Each structure stands twice: as C-alpha cells, then as structure tokens.
Amino acid sequence: MSDKLQEHFYCVYLDTKNKIIKDKLLFIGTINQSLVHPREVFKEAYLLSASSIICVHNHPSGNVNPSNNDIVITKQLREVGLLLGINVLDHIIIGKDKYYSFNDNGI
Numbered sequence: 001m002s003d004k005l006q007e008h009f010y011c012v013y014l015d016t017k018n019k020i021i022k023d024k025l026l027f028i029g030t031i032n033q034s035l036v037h038p039r040e041v042f043k044e045a046y047l048l049s050a051s052s053i054i055c056v057h058n059h060p061s062g063n064v065n066p067s068n069n070d071i072v073i074t075k076q077l078r079e080v081g082l083l084l085g086i087n088v089l090d091h092i093i094i095g096k097d098k099y100y101s102f103n104d105n106g107i
Contacts, residue, residue: 001058001094007034009057013050021048036073038080045086052087062096074102
C-alpha cells in the first residue's frame with residue numbers, strides 16, 4: 001500500500017478467534033483524504049458474520065501520523081462497533097517505511 005498515490009481504506013474482517021475471514025478495499029480517496037462511512041464498514045462485517053475488524057489505510061505522503069479526520073473516524077467506528085457488537089481492534093496507517101497503530105498508541 002505504501003506505493004499507492006491515493007489513499008486506500010481497507011477493512012480486515014475477523015471471526016471469533018481473530019482469524020481473517022476476508023479483507024476488502026472499501027474506499028479510494030485523493031492524495032491526502034479518503035471519505036469513510038461506518039455504514040459501509042459494518043455492512044460488510046454483518047454480511048460476513050465478523051466479530052471484529054481491523055481498519056487499514058495508507059498515507060501517500062509517507063507521514064504516518066494520524067490526521068484529525070483519522071482520529072475522528074476511528075472514534076466513530078469504535079462507537080458504532082460497540083453498539084453493533086463488532087469490536088474495532090485497531091486502525092493502522094501505512095506510510096513509506098513505517099506504520100502507525102492506534103491500538104499501540106492507546107488511541
């Protein structure tokens with residue numbers, strides 16, 4: 001994903017034992033932004049009977065620090081996941097040679 005020129009937002013859907021059911025590209029954005037809607041993220045989770053998800057997207061700039069929008073959408077996804085009983089385990093941002101994990105950073 002680090003070689004992509006636009007933001008790509010994927011979700012990894014997991015079963016109750018945290019084994020991957022499927023990973024899916026959900027959104028493609030611009031060079032510095034992607035529009036993510038929780039409805040599409042969780043629709044696929046329900047169709048797959050996933051019990052948890054991991055969100056992953058790239059930053060074409062290579063800077064892995066989360067934007068304000070990244071922080072807001074992560075909080076929204078976690079809140080919706082709590083209501084629906086689908087745990088958001090992490091949101092990972094991929095850069096050129098490194099990554100940022102919301103979970104590892106306590107966000």
